[in-house]
Amino acid sequence: MIKEYLKTINTFEKELSHLGAISALLQWDQQTIMPKAASAERAEQSAYISTKIHQTFLNKKFITAVNKLSNQVNFKKLSKNNQTRIKHLKKDQDKNKKIPLKHVEEYSKLTSLSHHKWVDARNKENTKLFLPTLTKVVNLKLKEIKYLDPKGIANHPYDILLDDFEEGMTVEKIDPIFEELKFGIIQILNKIKQSKPYKTRKDILANKKYKFPKEIQLKVTNEIASLMNPDTNRFTIAESVHPFTTRISFNDTRLTTAVRENQPMFSFTSLSHEAGHAQYEMGMGKNLKNTSLQDCPTVGLHESQSRIWENQVTRSFDFWQFYYPKYQKHFPTLKSLKLKDFYESINIVKPSLVRIECDELTYCLHVIIRYELEKDLIAQKIKAKDLEKKWNQKYQEYLGVKPNKPSRGVLQDVHWSEGYFGYFPTYALGTLYSAMLWKQINIDNKQLKKQIKKGNIKYIKDWLDKKIHVHGKTKTTEQIIKLATKQTITAKPFLNYLKDKYYPLYNIKE
Ligand SMILES: [Zn+2]
Numbered sequence: 001m002i003k004e005y006l007k008t009i010n011t012f013e014k015e016l017s018h019l020g021a022i023s024a025l026l027q028w029d030q031q032t033i034m035p036k037a038a039s040a041e042r043a044e045q046s047a048y049i050s051t052k053i054h055q056t057f058l059n060k061k062f063i064t065a066v067n068k069l070s071n072q073v074n075f076k077k078l079s080k081n082n083q084t085r086i087k088h089l090k091k092d093q094d095k096n097k098k099i100p101l102k103h104v105e106e107y108s109k110l111t112s113l114s115h116h117k118w119v120d121a122r123n124k125e126n127t128k129l130f131l132p133t134l135t136k137v138v139n140l141k142l143k144e145i146k147y148l149d150p151k152g153i154a155n156h157p158y159d160i161l162l163d164d165f166e167e168g169m170t171v172e173k174i175d176p177i178f179e180e181l182k183f184g185i186i187q188i189l190n191k192i193k194q195s196k197p198y199k200t201r202k203d204i205l206a207n208k209k210y211k212f213p214k215e216i217q218l219k220v221t222n223e224i225a226s227l228m229n230p231d232t233n234r235f236t237i238a239e240s241v242h243p244f245t246t247r248i249s250f251n252d253t254r255l256t257t258a259v260r261e262n263q264p265m266f267s268f269t270s271l272s273h274e275a276g277h278a279q280y281e282m283g284m285g286k287n288l289k290n291t292s293l294q295d296c297p298t299v300g301l302h303e304s305q306s307r308i309w310e311n312q313v314t315r316s317f318d319f320w321q322f323y324y325p326k327y328q329k330h331f332p333t334l335k336s337l338k339l340k341d342f343y344e345s346i347n348i349v350k351p352s353l354v355r356i357e358c359d360e361l362t363y364c365l366h367v368i369i370r371y372e373l374e375k376d377l378i379a380q381k382i383k384a385k386d387l388e389k390k391w392n393q394k395y396q397e398y399l400g401v402k403p404n405k406p407s408r409g410v411l412q413d414v415h416w417s418e419g420y421f422g423y424f425p426t427y428a429l430g431t432l433y434s435a436m437l438w439k440q441i442n443i444d445n446k447q448l449k450k451q452i453k454k455g456n457i458k459y460i461k462d463w464l465d466k467k468i469h470v471h472g473k474t475k476t477t478e479q480i481i482k483l484a485t486k487q488t489i490t491a492k493p494f495l496n497y498l499k500d501k502y503y504p505l506y507n508i509k510e
Pocket of ligand 1: 273277
């Protein structure tokens with residue numbers, strides 16, 4: 001019978017994988033090349049596929065097969081990978097059962113309305129216009145927590161929401177890590193602020209005498225993507241407003257890029273970020289194809305794969321020693337700009353208001369502010385109407401800057417309007433994982449920096465494929481990180497990486 005049940009599960013997972021592919025392709029198309037007039041039709045198509053996915057997931061045959069294999073006698077007889085698969089499926093199905101369909105419908109209606117309200121409030125620079133809807137979204141999230149944890153067993157209600165994005169993480173685990181991280185970054189930032197270069201250094205690339213034509217920027221992004229992912233038959237790149245990556249199927253990963261004429265580093269770093277995500281998608285074990293294990297265990301681990309390429313590799317001096325001559329050939333106006341000046345310019349530290357435009361050093365402070373606020377919101381320590389004031393206070397306190405308008409302050413991110421509470425911390429967790437992995441890869445290969453200088457970056461991809469990507473969802477993030485680095489998550493490697501990089505850049509002696 002076990003064989004029969006597994007066969008049923010294979011069939012349903014394959015169907016879910018196909019439906020997921022269609023849904024992802026519809027979305028990728030919508031955000032890249034779809035004609036504007038098709039919006040309403042596309043919304044209908046996407047909703048249709050979503051319903052199909054939901055129905056397939058809750059099909060009685062599928063649920064029965066999962067239940068049968070979940071019972072102790074059968075479960076013990078399964079292979080390790082199948083055990084993991086069944087555990088995940090059972091958990092997701094149980095979660096689904098606990099939330100009434102009425103709630104799901106109400107929630108999806110509210111979040112699409114809430115998105116429009118957010119856009120409107122943002123355009124009008126008036127936070128108040130968004131508050132009534134945001135309050136409703138928060139209330140529905142609180143209700144969801146009640147459905148999922150009726151007895152209030154979790155230490156913190158926010159843990160229930162975290163579970164959707166970073167399984168295994170809790171407020172209890174995150175709080176001390178983020179405290180250390182916050183304190184460490186602010187300490188480094190204060191030292192930098194007192195340094196001489198901080199006062200004089202400018203964003204040289206913004207000077208109009210340097211020209212970065214759009215078509216050349218696109219050529220460069222293609223070059224970087226192929227350098228990072230030599231298997232160019234398995235992915236493709238298009239333009240979208242916000243860069244993103246999505247897996248359609250095993251041999252089809254889609255990336256997008258966005259170009260800003262006078263900010264060449266925007267397309268460069270966002271593409272190397274997305275190509276890191278793509279590497280993860282393309283590196284998953286072939287044996288996991290079309291199963292629920294062809295996935296990442298948590299969002300934070302996926303983010304670590306993009307940030308390691310965006311920061312540790314393509315913002316490093318080693319990388320630019322190799323790539324700058326090529327870059328100058330692409331953009332001949334850079335001919336007179338020395339590598340050292342270029343490198344300093346692309347790593348300029350300047351506390352700013354907007355998360356997706358900020359520098360590498362202060363990035364996690366932006367994330368921590370959001371985490372602290374949404375955690376208090378879910379614990380009902382603060383209300384939606386308090387958010388803007390608290391937001392501005394924290395920006396002043398941690399970064400020393402004050403938002404001049406809501407679109408560059410509390411209304412800048414889409415997450416809360418879509419009910420994504422519990423997502424923000426994954427950005428910082430991913431950043432911490434990336435530094436842990438970077439430390440380890442340099443221990444495993446002492447020649448790595450030398451190799452990067454010569455443009456040989458293959459080792460990095462191979463190492464990440466072997467240590468991270470190939471596992472898919474067969475292990476937890478904690479297990480994968482532990483196997484790769486022999487450690488559990490900590491802020492120290494990231495803080496050390498920041499000091500090693502930024503103290504020399506700002507002539508700071510410890
Ligand atoms: Zn990312």
